[in-house]
Amino acid sequence: MSKRLLLDTTPLRNPAYRRLWIGHGVSFTGFQITSVAVPVQVYQMTGSSFWVGVLGVVNLVPLIVFGLWGGAVADHMDRRRLLFLSSLLTWVATLGLLAQAVLRLELLWLLMAVVALQSTGFAISSPTRGAIVPRLFSVEEIPAANTLSYTFSQAATLGGPLLAGLILTRWDYSWAYALDAVLFTVMLWAAFRLPDIPPLDGTEKVQGTPGLRSILDGLRFLWTQPVLLMSFVVDIIAMGVAMPRALFPELADTRFGGESAVGWLFAAIGIGAVLGGLFSGWIGRIRRQGLALVVSIVLWGLAVALAGLQHSLWAAVALLALAGAADLVSAVFRTTILQTYAPDELRGRVQGIFTVVVAGGPRLGDMRAGIMAVAFGAGVSWVFGGLACAVLVVLVGLASPALLRYRPDAPDHGPEERSSKQVT
Template sequence: MANFLADTTPLRSPDFRRLWLAGIVTVIGANLTIFAVPVQLYALTQNSAYVGLSGLFALVPLVIFGLWGGAWADAMDRRLLLIIASVGLAVSSILLWVQAALELNNVWVVLCLLSVQQAFFAINSPTRSAAIPRMVPAEQLPAANSLNMTVMQFGAIVGPLLAGVLLHFVDLSTLYAIDALTCVAPIVATWRLAKMPPTGTAQGSSKWGFAAVLDGFRYLAGNRVVLMSFVVDLIAMIFGMPRALFPQMAHESFGGPVEGGSAMAYLSAAIAVGAVAGGVFSGWLPRISRQGLAVVVAIVVWGVAMIGFGLAAGTASGHAGALLWIALAFLAIGGAADMVSAAFRSTILQQAASDDVRGRLQGVFTVVVAGGPRLADTIHGASAAVVGTTAAAAGGGALVVVGVVIAALLVPAFVRYRV
């Protein structure tokens, strides 16, 4: 059994341990906001298209600042950049709390503040990921990535469940306020990190602008394996992430209230439950050498799970209670598969890139990992308005399976990739 439990060796590094422990608190707060934004938008409009629109408002800053943030991570001290990004996240959470506490009830204010928050997230994420190889040796990267994924998904469980409980006693503004308070932890932890100045050719003013971003893309274009790791994840997330449908499904399929409630909380947490389970039993990951094939298999499992979820939700009328648990089980299976895929894709990227371009490639990674689901929010929200939530969710899962198989056949080098 010990061979299957998570490898905690990276926690022996003081810097990695500080950042990891701070993340436990932070991701819970962040997921309160992730829960609150779609609930607030749906409560204001009762229209999944507006919930999906939040994906577009988040996607634009993710793309812009994800790419530039990665370039900045290669051009300046990564510790300092992490501090700046953490402060920005705290301020944006405070502003979300203010708009809710004042009951402005304005959809566009919520969407614009979401954009600001995602801009700082887009700077923080690639910088943090690029810093990890400076904290732990290369052979510990799969374990370190698995530990990070487990914490992120742990917050994705506790956050929505805590939000569902809290909303029985407080309003949405309190969720935003708690998120702002939890942002203190990463600021303190990052302040205590060792300095991480840029290395080699990463220094210089030419690495701050558009030319630096282009250099990262040129580097990426020359590595088909890393490029394919981005492509298959885009296929999985754009077609297969149905979270924009959760408010409507919780209300219409499973009988929850318009303002959220237990069904919404369960749906929001289910994928993360599976991911945490996959992370806890991730001790086998470092022993896998065919990492490209493992990614393809994991994404196929994700797509099949989303098909099952959509069909279970679509037949829930009259049997909402029983089928809710079946739908949750499919989401959890998908979450475990996604954790495996993400851990291997992160490792492939970190091992393939040299340190002076690692920030820029992690910026592209952030755009793909965070931007894909945001684009999925827009597509799924619009699709549900036309064909219904069942067809949008199950059909998306089917497209994932077909798409990733075609991609694997077109680029067999990715399937054959070994450490």
């Protein structure tokens, strides 16, 4: 098989990126275990998909507030230090989940509060980590680095739920949260071992403090960049309309055979993304990145809709895996467009907005899916979301010719040289 079709691993030769890649991938596996354990615990406590959907709101509010603020801070201070501190906050919240499970408190409000704290740490660390990667590579190397990062993240999305299904079948929630806490220590090590990553040229390019004005500067920049703006819009549609995961606990119980099925449903998207990542050598050669982004999200929506029509667990898993492969492609292109468009002095803030979109979109999807499940049934909610996503993204693409025409090497779309200064 041609090496041009296989995953490009050359970014792993960079020691700083390699540590970041390992730390995030391992810790994200634990995070995915918790991401299954918490909704299953909430469903068992309440017996309602509505409250599982409410988890989306509980996660979303900190993501919006602290994702924007964290991105602004990342433009004003050493990004290594900020990543370490925010990761430490996430780890403390994970210990809180472990404590409430060990003590068998069964308090819904407490569980929601700890989840919100965990979301706060994630909201700050995610834009910080995203703003670090372009400082480690040249512009040409960024797509390969993003593909590697997303593939490992999706391997975690695959392995974490499968481990969660095994743990929840044999033991209780405390074992899931304990494993998450242990795995997350690898992220603390990785952040601590990164080189210092201060703002470029000291403080000459970053004025003021990371407050509201600084955040508004990032929003104003985004508003003036139609390609960036529309890439955010289609991603919100993909996750906020089509994401079916809030329905997995209920449909695993009523359609697919119980707790042993829930892990497979949560893992299925990761299966497809990992397989897609292993054969992703072609992604870096695609020049019409905007068109590729739109097409991949349409395929995501259609595959999700078809999966919702299935009554066979394995057929649903296969179609969700196809959706996951399409999602990997869209994730690489939307991340690459962002990182090569935004100058370094604004990259943290734009990455913060991106974090709100990428991490907040699925939470909106959880809320939408839960509300529609109460009104129309879980199956209808699942299929409708996928079809609506495909239709809306086609309409947005037709209304946004700049996005469909976008090429990173076009004369009016080239990345600024000042954003490519590397850290060694």
